[in-house]
Amino acid sequence: MIRVRGLCLRIGAFALRDLSLGVPAGDYFILLGPTGSGKTLFIECLCGLLRPDAGAIEIDGRDVTRLAPRLRGIGYVPQHQGLFPHLTVADNIAFPLKARAVPPAEIAASTAPLIELLGIGGLVERWPAHLSGGERQKVALARALASRPKVLLLDEPVSALDEAGRERLCADLRRIHQQLRVTTLHVSHSVEEALSVGSRAGLLRDGTVIQTGPLADLLRRPKSEFVARFFRTENILAATATPLPQGGCELAFAGHRLRAHVRGEGTVTFVVRPESLAVHPVDHAAPNSLSATLKRLSDRGPYLRLEFDAGVPLVAYVTAGAQGYAEGSPYRIALPPEAIHILPA
Known part of the structure; x- marks a missing residue:
């Protein structure tokens, strides 16, 4: 010891x-x-x-x-x-x-x-x-x-x-x-x-x-x-949090509203890891998702790094070869409520 x-x-x-x-x-x-x-x-x-x-x-x-x-x-x-x-x-x-x-x-x-x-x-x-x-x-x-x-x-x-x-x-x-x-x-x-x-x-x-x-x-x-940032959590965003009666909170930012399982209120900073984001076709009705445009794709070997513009920058890591992605195309990005973490004030 x-x-x-x-x-x-x-x-x-x-x-x-x-x-x-x-x-x-x-x-x-x-x-x-x-x-x-x-x-x-x-x-x-x-x-x-x-x-x-x-x-x-x-x-x-x-x-x-x-x-x-x-x-x-x-x-x-x-x-x-x-x-x-x-x-x-x-x-x-x-x-x-x-x-x-x-x-x-x-x-x-x-x-x-x-x-x-x-x-x-x-x-x-x-x-x-x-x-x-x-x-x-x-x-x-x-x-x-x-x-x-x-x-x-x-x-x-x-x-x-x-x-x-x-x-x-x-x-x-x-x-x-x-x-x-x-x-x-x-x-x-x-x-x-x-x-x-x-x-x-x-x-x-x-x-x-x-x-x-x-x-x-x-x-x-x-x-x-x-x-x-040290652990490469690239998605670090400011939002306004409103507590929900059933628990958790709603996060409002850049014209989007998403639900998180963690509690929060007022001005907060939340993080979500790139590998937690799910990327879907733009017409996919994914829960807790937002629309975004793919700005840049980087092939990192075992995974692809995707940079999106959703009014705020978002980064997703996806399995290489999982599907075709095109820069400049719109997508639907899902942020699982359980993957969202609000930083302590």
């Missing part, structure tokens, strides 16, 4: 500000944020490379705020692996155990299962310079796990890999976590990466965590416009 309370750290003009976060034991948690939001500073505070100005860090119920890194029970994979170029793969993996004067037989017993689990048995006699990016990450991961840490910290573990390499390593991370169940905090700036490996996440902005919870909540029930 990781518990951070009121963490503060100032370096130059940037500061981590009253940062609090909890990760349950055995969880795989993704800490997201744009470049410069403080993700690496935070993870370096957790593992003891930086000492915070204030606040407390607990690992597995123990206060480690002032402990040396080697005493915290943490395995750390930095963004650029940090492998020792003068050591072979086998010696890199064994290094934290040798540094603690663990007997050779115990080192072999600890590292052999990890080498097998990560599928790097054929690399043990190689030097880091002769490894691919994905191979170096696996070696760094094995080294971080060799001492059987209570917590595993991963700083942008797939950022330097190509797309195929990212997919493979994310699959390996899922598999390893399912087997070892070590509490893991994975730092990333990529929504796709987060969805590939975890189910819970937090979003960091300007040195503080602004929302945590299941990834489904951050995707579909953001607490702010910043969260919505």
Whole structure:
């Protein structure tokens, strides 16, 4: 378990500000944020490379705020692996155990299962310079796990890999976590990466965590416009909401009136994810829909991105090849009432 309370750290003009976060034991948690939001500073505070100005860090119920890194029970994979170029793969993996004067037989017993689990048995006699990016990450991961840490910290573990390499390593991370169940905090700036490996996440902005919870909540029930935009919820619209007697509300905007299951009143901002919109022929009598003209179509491979003008801009993601779409043509766009989310005031 990781518990951070009121963490503060100032370096130059940037500061981590009253940062609090909890990760349950055995969880795989993704800490997201744009470049410069403080993700690496935070993870370096957790593992003891930086000492915070204030606040407390607990690992597995123990206060480690002032402990040396080697005493915290943490395995750390930095963004650029940090492998020792003068050591072979086998010696890199064994290094934290040798540094603690663990007997050779115990080192072999600890590292052999990890080498097998990560599928790097054929690399043990190689030097880091002769490894691919994905191979170096696996070696760094094995080294971080060799001492059987209570917590595993991963700083942008797939950022330097190509797309195929990212997919493979994310699959390996899922598999390893399912087997070892070590509490893991994975730092990333990529929504796709987060969805590939975890189910819970937090979003960091300007040195503080602004929302945590299941990834489904951050995707579909953001607490702010910043969260919505980070998770690529492109439809963010202002409306006037009128409560309905049967529950929910009616949203009036740009000459349209739509129903939402959530309650709202007065001037509101609502969001709906692009993949939640349904695109129909213009003469289709779709409920909770509006007329719009297709302005631009972009083929994104597995899906099409459709930009519409409905008096306000709307974006829909639809399955590629589902039907023919023509720029400049009118369509009927349905917004499911349950997919509409009103941002907190």
